[in-house]
Amino acid sequence: MQLPLETYRLDNGLRVTLSEDHTAPIVAVNLWYHVGSANERPERTGFAHLFEHMLFQGSEHVAANEHFELVQRAGGTLNGSTWLERTNYYETLPSNQLAIALWLEADRMARLLPAMTQEKLDTQRDVVKNERRWSVDNQPYGTWWEKLPALAFPPDHPFHHSLIGSMEHLSDATLDDVAEFFRTFYTPDNAVLSIVGDVDPVEAKGLVQRYFGGIPRGTGRPSLPDMGVPPVFGEWRREVVADDVMVPRLFLAMRTPILGAADYFSASVAGAVLGSGRGSRLYQQLVRERQLASSVSVFTFDLAKGSDLLIVDATARPGVDGQTLEQAVGEALDAMHERGVTSNEVARAVALITTDLVTSLQSAQSRADKLSQFATFFGDPSMVNEQVERFQAVTADDVNRIARARLGRDNRASLLYVPRETPEGDGPDGAAWDDVGTKPEELA
Secondary structure (H helix, E strand, C coil): CCCCCEEEECCCCCEEEEEECCCCCEEEEEEEECCCHHHCCCCCCCHHHHHHHHCCCCECCECCCHHHHHHHHCCCEEEEEECCCCEEEEEEEEHHHHHHHHHHHHHHHHHCHHHCCHHHHHHHHHHHHHHHHHHHHCCCCCCHHHHHHHHHCCCCCCCCCCCCCCHHHHHHCCHHHHHHHHHHHCCHHHEEEEEEECCCHHHHHHHHHHHHCCCCCCCCCCCCCCCCCCCCCCEEEEEEEEECCCCCEEEEEEEECCCCCHHHHHHHHHHHHHHCCCCCHHHHHHHHHCCCEEEEEEEECCCCCCCEEEEEEEEECCCCCHHHHHHHHHHHHHHHHHHCCCHHHHHHHHHHHHHHHHHHCCCHHHHHHHHHHHHHHHCCHHHHHHHHHHHHCCCHHHHHHHHHHHCCCCEEEEEEEEECCCCCCECHHHCECCCCCCCHHHCC
């Protein structure tokens, strides 16, 4: 499918993309800031996520939580999210309410700091701490979000540290820290705005210029350090976590080409062959035939710098130990690494990926999000129209090439959760299960 779109820049650097679609009387507004946890200072982790919360606490002309109230009264929905490389905010409303969404986003981009108070910072800091307690510290397997990137990237790499941040760093955050972070990253020249749906382009452009045109561009952002890492780990890295869980669960990461690279598409298809749907290799072998796992999936992080990660997520059936689960996943990866895939497997995987992609683009908000993604990372939202064709061009030879290069035992990082009451025994061939640096040849 080809999405109609028009993209342009305001004088202050804000990139705007319009995609007109009169199928339904709704409009999606999606604003990405090119800042995520990777941009945080080592002593201030969690700032990007804290800021996602702070931006809903009002601006000069909007009271705390009034952003939610105004959008919901207009019949709309809204939210925000934070990731390693970006933070985004979005609203979906009846199309005659476009102006309210744009005004709200512009007011907090231009005039957040006058409404910032110590009380709001303290409140949202406590909210984020509670979120950490509930979703990470006290959630079964919840620490995987921070432990797996820490295992996959070196300590000085921007992707290494926790997305949600540490309790200590959140406690140390000051109002001056918040103001500096805002002035540095929440500027129009570090943002992209996508508008999708039942809009008149001339009217939409007028509203964008009216609300965003007068916001000054930023004064510069610190550059990220070198994001490059070797294409493979060079060993089988491993960490075992004894946790309050009922059954073992394995998260196994492999370094793969970054989002947008030619071989990103081959790696994504390889992941779908492995773990997308009930016809995938891992589902057939681990869930159906050997009955070692209750669920299994494979997905990418879609990172645009340094290296992406292809991740296997497998949960053991009751009574199956972690060692057996990890060995079974390793055997499936070994088989694909050594013997490759068939054309039929690739055709199935490509069909699944493209169907999911096209289906997701039926949603105005999902479409706006994809436009913002490609505009932010590559400066070209029209890349969304190339994705189906790029996936359909992937061949079995392409997948086999990436499997030989990236699915070997020298490119695996295993994060294995086991029930706390289970004693940590020895791994295969006597390799200690708590040895993060286990060499690939030590695993059977």
